[in-house]
Amino acid sequence: MKPILAFFLLAAAAFAQPKPHVVFVLGDHEYSGEQTLPLIAAALEKDYGLRCTILKSAPDQNGETDIPGLDALKTADLAVFYLRWRQLPAEQLAHIDAYVKSGKPLVGFRTSTHSFNYPKDHPLIAWNGWASEAFGAPPGWGADGHTHYGHKSTTDVKAASEHPILTGVDREFHVRSWLYRVEPKWPAADAQVLLMGTAREPSRPANPNPVAWTWINPHKGRVFFTTLGHPEDFSLEAMQRLTINGIHWALGRPVPVWKGKLDINVPYRGIVKVQ
Numbered sequence: 001m002k003p004i005l006a007f008f009l010l011a012a013a014a015f016a017q018p019k020p021h022v023v024f025v026l027g028d029h030e031y032s033g034e035q036t037l038p039l040i041a042a043a044l045e046k047d048y049g050l051r052c053t054i055l056k057s058a059p060d061q062n063g064e065t066d067i068p069g070l071d072a073l074k075t076a077d078l079a080v081f082y083l084r085w086r087q088l089p090a091e092q093l094a095h096i097d098a099y100v101k102s103g104k105p106l107v108g109f110r111t112s113t114h115s116f117n118y119p120k121d122h123p124l125i126a127w128n129g130w131a132s133e134a135f136g137a138p139p140g141w142g143a144d145g146h147t148h149y150g151h152k153s154t155t156d157v158k159a160a161s162e163h164p165i166l167t168g169v170d171r172e173f174h175v176r177s178w179l180y181r182v183e184p185k186w187p188a189a190d191a192q193v194l195l196m197g198t199a200r201e202p203s204r205p206a207n208p209n210p211v212a213w214t215w216i217n218p219h220k221g222r223v224f225f226t227t228l229g230h231p232e233d234f235s236l237e238a239m240q241r242l243t244i245n246g247i248h249w250a251l252g253r254p255v256p257v258w259k260g261k262l263d264i265n266v267p268y269r270g271i272v273k274v275q
Helices: 003-016 033-047 070-075 090-101 110-114 125-135 237-250
Strands: 021-027 051-056 078-083 106-109 154-159 172-175 192-200 209-216 222-226
Touching (some): 021 070, 033 051, 033 237, 051 070, 078 110, 106 110, 106 125, 110 125, 125 222, 209 237, 222 237
Parallel strands (some): 021 051, 021 078, 078 106, 106 222
Antiparallel strands (some): 154 172, 154 192
């Protein structure tokens, strides 16, 4: 076979392969995940050859009981979650449950440690601890001492491994996210910690804590999780590369050639719940 013909045949075969499908499941009251992560998704489609679906809480970030379109998880190759205190109906949870139990990969951000907040005696209250099964993270806000060190604090981040996800990520950087306390019980004992955070000007004494890790969950799914995710974090190239690298790693793909810093400037809104 002539070399030029072989080249075109290989190129055609590569083009014909379906793009990995990444489904983003978003709904948090505080950190504008439904604004920052779609900008990441747009870059994944434009520059990195992935196909993305964005699912958001309805009618807005304060809609705790409805995320339309979760059946898209049936065709997902990766699910990315940024949730906070949802109370989804059982039929919507069934799509999330089926996805996780399929052993497919997961990526999660910050308040996904407390994705669900069903009241006491609710038949779905077990979902409040979902993060421990899905991400190797604390099973809900306040569980096992999971808390933070004050909204006025910030966090110094330092690499704790040589993992491929950290390719091109600054070995040290500073984020607006106030540090989450996850130790001593979390992340899961067999997780690999990627980044450690140290609180700057905390509201009370604070020890360093993991802020990003990988894990293989009980369903054999690859997991990349970070407790970072303040909207100002996503303006940093280090956070952007961490996110895009983590998504590729979770998909079992090589860390991509970096296409350049993204223009992400989403303000922090705080918790504004419409009653």
